[in-house]
Amino acid sequence: MSLQSKKVTKVSFGLRSPTASPNHCAGINAIAFDEKRNLLFTASRDATVRQWLLPPGENPESTRCHQVHADWVNDIALIPDESKFLTAGSDCGICLVSYNSENTYACLERMLGHKDYVKRILYRSGNIISAGLDGQILVQNFEAAKGWIINWSVQKKHSIYALEANASGMLIASAGADPIIRVYDARQSPRDGKRKAALKLDEHEDTVKSLCMLDDQTLLSGGADNKILHWDLRSAVTPVRTFNLHEDSIWNITAASESSVYSGSRDGDVYHLDCRTGQAQLLIHDSDPISSIVKLPSEDGRLVTASAMGTVKIWNLNLEADASAFVRWKSGPRGQNGSYSYQASKNPIPKELVELTHDEENRAAAVSPSPSFALPKVPSIVKTQILPNRLQILTLDSNGIVELWDIFKGIVSKSFGSVDFEKTLQEISEQVYVPNWCLAVCKLGSMTVSLDGPSCLEAYVLPEDVGLAPTEKAVCLGSEIVNFLFDEYLAVCQGTNRKDDQQSAKILVDLPPDVWVAAITDGICSFVTKIDEWTGREGVPTWVKDVLGGVLPPAKKAALRIKPSPKLRASSTNSELKEFNTLTSPAHLRLTKYISFYAQRVLRLKWPLPVADEDDEEAKLRVEQEITNMFHLRCKGKDISSQITLATLKNCFWKSSGDPLIDLDLKPEFSDASK
Numbered sequence: 044m045s046l047q048s049k050k051v052t053k054v055s056f057g058l059r060s061p062t063a064s065p066n067h068c069a070g071i072n073a074i075a076f077d078e079k080r081n082l083l084f085t086a087s088r089d090a091t092v093r094q095w096l097l098p099p100g101e102n103p104e105s106t107r108c109h110q111v112h113a114d115w116v117n118d119i120a121l122i123p124d125e126s127k128f129l130t131a132g133s134d135c136g137i138c139l140v141s142y143n144s145e146n147t148y149a150c151l152e153r154m155l156g157h158k159d160y161v162k163r164i165l166y167r168s169g170n171i172i173s174a175g176l177d178g179q180i181l182v183q184n185f186e187a188a189k190g191w192i193i194n195w196s197v198q199k200k201h202s203i204y205a206l207e208a209n210a211s212g213m214l215i216a217s218a219g220a221d222p223i224i225r226v227y228d229a230r231q232s233p234r235d236g237k238r239k240a241a242l243k244l245d246e247h248e249d250t251v252k253s254l255c256m257l258d259d260q261t262l263l264s265g266g267a268d269n270k271i272l273h274w275d276l277r278s279a280v281t282p283v284r285t286f287n288l289h290e291d292s293i294w295n296i297t298a299a300s301e302s303s304v305y306s307g308s309r310d311g312d313v314y315h316l317d318c319r320t321g322q323a324q325l326l327i328h329d330s331d332p333i334s335s336i337v338k339l340p341s342e343d344g345r346l347v348t349a350s351a352m353g354t355v356k357i358w359n360l361n362l363e364a365d366a367s368a369f370v371r372w373k374s375g376p377r378g379q380n381g382s383y384s385y386q387a388s389k390n391p392i393p394k395e396l397v398e399l400t401h402d403e404e405n406r407a408a409a410v411s412p413s414p415s416f417a418l419p420k421v422p423s424i425v426k427t428q429i430l431p432n433r434l435q436i437l438t439l440d441s442n443g444i445v446e447l448w449d450i451f452k453g454i455v456s457k458s459f460g461s462v463d464f465e466k467t468l469q470e471i472s473e474q475v476y477v478p479n480w481c482l483a484v485c486k487l488g489s490m491t492v493s494l495d496g497p498s499c500l501e502a503y504v505l506p507e508d509v510g511l512a513p514t515e516k517a518v519c520l521g522s523e524i525v526n527f528l529f530d531e532y533l534a535v536c537q538g539t540n541r542k543d544d545q546q547s548a549k550i551l552v553d554l555p556p557d558v559w560v561a562a563i564t565d566g567i568c569s570f571v572t573k574i575d576e577w578t579g580r581e582g583v584p585t586w587v588k589d590v591l592g593g594v595l596p597p598a599k600k601a602a603l604r605i606k607p608s609p610k611l612r613a614s615s616t617n618s619e620l621k622e623f624n625t626l627t628s629p630a631h632l633r634l635t636k637y638i639s640f641y642a643q644r645v646l647r648l649k650w651p652l653p654v655a656d657e658d659d660e661e662a663k664l665r666v667e668q669e670i671t672n673m674f675h676l677r678c679k680g681k682d683i684s685s686q687i688t689l690a691t692l693k694n695c696f697w698k699s700s701g702d703p704l705i706d707l708d709l710k711p712e713f714s715d716a717s718k
Contacts, residue, residue, distance in 0.1 A: 051495055052564040052584035055113055056528055056554070056574075057090075058453050059424075059489035065105035067093065068423045069488030071349035073118045074335045075128070082106075082142065083337070083347065084128060085355055086116040089423075089488045092130060094142065099343040102357070102416045111138040111150040113561035113568045114486070120166040127151070129171060131161035134561075134568035137173055139185060146576060154191045155567055156181050162204055162219075167212030170194065174203040174217055182215070182229065197227065197238050207254035207262070214276070216262055218251035224264055226276065242279050246272055255296040255304050261318060263304055265293030271306055273318055288314050288323055294351075297336040305346070307333025313348060326360055345415070353420025353488070423488030428468055433477040433502055433520060434509065438490060439464045447471070450481070450492060451509075451524070453554040475687070476694040477631075478502040478599075480521045493563075494521055496586035503598040503631040505688075509551055514660055517598055517631055518551065525590045527552040528560045532577040533591050562587075601630035601689050601702070603637050607646065608708035616647045625702065630690040638674055638685060638707070639667040673713045677706040 059068070069088035076083050076097070083095040083103055091110045095103035112132035120129045126142040137154040159177035166172075174180045178199040183191055201221035208215045218224040224247070225240035233239075249267035256262050262274040271286040271293060291310035299305050303317045305326070313327035313336060327333075331350035339345045346358045426439040435456070436448040445459040445467050459467050480502035482493045499521035507513040509520075554574065561571040562584055570581040589595075605624050612620060624645055626637050643652055653669055655662035671685045678696045687695075689703070697703035 050564050052562055052569075052586070053493050053495050054499075054525065054528065054560065054562055054584065054587060055491050055493045056524075056558055056560045057487070057489060057491050058448060058450075058558070064421045065093070065108075066418060066421045067091065067353045067488070068421045069115075070334065070351035070353050070420075071355065072116060072334055072351075074337050074347060074349045074355070075119050075121050076337045076339060076347070077121055077123045077142075078340050079123055080126075080142070084119055084121070085349060086119040086130060087353065088115040088351075088486075089353075090114060090116060090132075092116055092119060092128070092140070097339070097347075099340065103355070103418065107142075107144075109140050109144070109149075110559055111140055111153075111571055112136060113491075113559075113563060113571050115160075117160065117162050118164045120164045120171075122166050129164050129166055131164035131173055131175070132568070133160040134563065135159060135161060135175075135566055136568050137161055137164060137171070146573075150571070152185055152191070153568075153570070154183070154185075155569070156183070156191070156193065159202075159566070162202075163206035165206060165208050165212075167208045167210065170212045172206065172208055172212060172215060174206040176202040178202060178219075180206070180215065180217055180227075182212070195229065195233075195238060199225075205251050205254040205264070207256045209256050209259050214256070214259060216254050216256060218247070218254060218264065218266075220250050222247035222249055222251055222266065222268075224251060224254070224262075224274075226262075226279075242276065244272075244274055244279055244282075246282055246285075249292075252292060252294050253296040253306075255298055257298055257301060257304070257318065261302075263296050263306075263316070263318070265289075265296050265306060265308075267292040269293065269308070271296065271316065273316075284318075284321055286314075286316060286323060288312070288316075288325075291332075295333060295335050297338070299338055305336045305338065307336050307348060309333075313346070327358055329356065331356075353423070355418040356414035357416040359415045420488075424485040424490050426464060427483040427485050427490060428464075429479070429481070429483050430468075431472050431475050431477065432508075433480060436483045436490065436492075437464070437468050437471070438485070448490065450483075451552045451554070453558055474691070474695050476691040477504060477520075478690070481524075494524065496584060497596060499525075500586075500590070500596055501599060503629065505631060505633070511550060513664055517629065519595055519598075522590050522595055523551050525587055527554060528558075528574055529577075529583065529587055529591055531575050532579065532581065532583060535577045535579040598629040598631060600627055601693060602627045603634075603689055603692070604702050604704040605637070605641055605645075606704060606706050608706065611646065611707060611709055614646075614648050614709065616649055617645065620646065623704075628689070630693070631688055633688055634676065634683075634685045634692065634705075635667045635671040637689065638676070639670040641707075642670050642674070673710060675708045675710050677708075678703060 067087040067089050071085050071087045073086040081098050083097045085093045090112045091108050094107040096106050097103045112134050114133035116130050116132050118131040128140055130138045135157045138150045139152040157175045157177050159175050161173055161175040164173050170182055170184055172182050178201055180197040182195050183193045185191055202219045203217050204219040206217050213229045215227045216224055224244035226242035228241040247266045247268055251264055251266040253265045260276050262276055265271045269289050272282040273284040275283050289308040289310055289312055291308050293306055293308045295307040297305045302319045306314045309332040311329035311331055313333055315324040315326050331352045331354055333348050334351045335349045337347045346360050348356050422440040422442045424438045424440050428437045438446050443461045445462050445464050446455045447457040449456045478501045480499045484491050500519055502520045503517040506518055509518055556575050558574050560574055562569045603626050653666050655666040676683050693703045
């Protein structure tokens with residue numbers, strides 16, 4: 044059994060089905076549109092890509108949900124000729140997915156070349172270009188017979204947030220935390236084994252968040268310095284123009300035509316910039332930050348925006364008719380660096396537009412009418428707390444609703460409504476201790492439960508504590524979950540049908556069939572699948588295979604010191620009875636087990652104690668309780684119940700170093716039992 048390894052692989056599973064609602068429950072990082080099939084794709088921080096049918100002039104209709112990542116989906120690139128798309132995720136993976144897959148979790152291929160979040164993905168002339176926070180740019184392609192083939196790569200010290208390439212994929216531009224934009228020419232041979240940048244563009248003052256290349260010569264960049272720079276790559280010493288339009292960080296620049304772009308920012312503004320004339324038109328003033336923009340076909344005439352708040356909005360815009368009303372910016376004098384700076388112009392803007400500029404409410408109404416369609420996100424979980432019993436999780440969502448989840452059923456067992464989270468947590472928390480075997484996080488807007496092997500196998504509880512019939516055999520909580528999640532995997536590997544057996548085994552764990560499960564090592568996800576759609580090819584962790592084989596670490600033991608009172612010592616027939624007696628046993632056992640054993644085997648009272656048949660488990664438990672009821676238990680001067688476990692005694696009452704100590708005495712009604 045190899046329960047210890049240098050790299051620990053986590054197993055995570057989601058407690059909210061990605062198909063429960065057609066809407067996202069977290070922010071949207073990127074959108075894309077397939078004009079041939081009228082399909083809109085939204086890539087979200089809830090780890091899903093949703094597919095929408097969007098015919099001209101109509102509202103989107105949800106058709107599919109793809110969950111092939113276990114963390115944020117940061118970017119998406121379409122391969123329309125093959126009805127496929129590529130995604131970049133914060134689980135360090137790149138996924139190749141088919142549009143037409145009926146399986147929510149079907150990833151055709153997963154590439155694991157990055158060591159940190161993959162932030163950007165491009166598809167150019169058969170090449171897949173990716174970059175991320177590991178500072179690495181990978182240029183590769185996929186062949187069914189050979190798998191992923193890396194053509195060339197670049198490794199930089201700084202994280203990369205922006206990536207762009209020309210149509211042929213020969214020119215690649217990247218930028219990020221280091222505000223220098225680097226342009227690589229794939230046709231140039233590496234020097235000294237390293238690929239050097241053909242151009243370095245250094246004019247931004249903060250992180251560059253977006254790049255857009257209109258052709259082999261024209262590049263636009265936007266960043267956290269609120270600037271948009273227009274570059275001519277033929278003579279890129281300084282930018283051709285500097286647009287100071289936005290009031291906050293620029294998150295997206297998207298091509299609108301061969302010579303113009305749309306820009307969206309954290310302040311909710313969307314501009315149309317003409318790179319030939321230098322004119323900038325304010326199109327949209329939204330209340331949500333703009334994370335991605337897509338222009339629908341010209342016959343449709345609409346613009347789609349997505350936000351980090353999780354909303355998708357469609358806007359009816361007529362650029363030609365409204366251009367005169369939107370021109371609010373014009374060329375200023377040529378700056379010292381040789382570029383033109385575009386700033387708010389006081390003249391010759393008509394007086395009424397100047398007034399609208401200063402009146403934010405009127406400006407928003409005049410410039411940006413309401414969207415023709417708005418798809419809101421569903422409430423997201425923003426706070427979680429596992430209860431001390433380690434069986435339930437209390438959650439708070441973005442609407443202020445507090446709910447109690449059953450980990451082993453994957454459902455909400457109780458909704459408290461809009462109440463104070465901390466107060467509710469205090470009211471429902473029991474004074475009990477169970478080792479922490481899992482972690483509940485809400486980064487995706489839904490709840491994800493994570494198990495670290497082998498520490499998730501340290502929590503043992505008594506069967507009656509989880510609603511099972513009382514027996515001597517303890518229940519390992521982590522093992523129960525693992526066996527349920529991977530039950531169908533084991534069946535596929537063995538070539539058997541375990542569904543009937545599984546139905547009879549669903550005593551403690553009974554998660555919904557569309558729960559997803561993933562394996563993650565050092566932040567890198569090796570697979571994501573539905574619990575009843577295993578293929579048998581998944582890279583299941585070794586410790587999971589050990590659990591499926593029935594190999595578990597033993598329950599941790601603890602020691603209890605018992606100090607009998609003088610009266611109790613006088614009632615003992617044990618001439619060698621010590622002042623302190625130490626008993627050692629698994630920490631998940633109740634004190635009734637310790638006290639009854641102590642009374643029968645160590646204390647040996649002068650009168651006979653009740654006995655039970657060794658084969659009758661229920662009778663043995665009744666006798667143990669009957670014996671324990673004769674005694675008064677105190678710890679640090681406080682009365683304690685014999686129903687608590689030794690682990691609870693040590694962590695909730697003793698709270699000190701060393702083994703816990705119990706003062707034991709006969710209750711008054713049993714003092715004369717010998718008579």
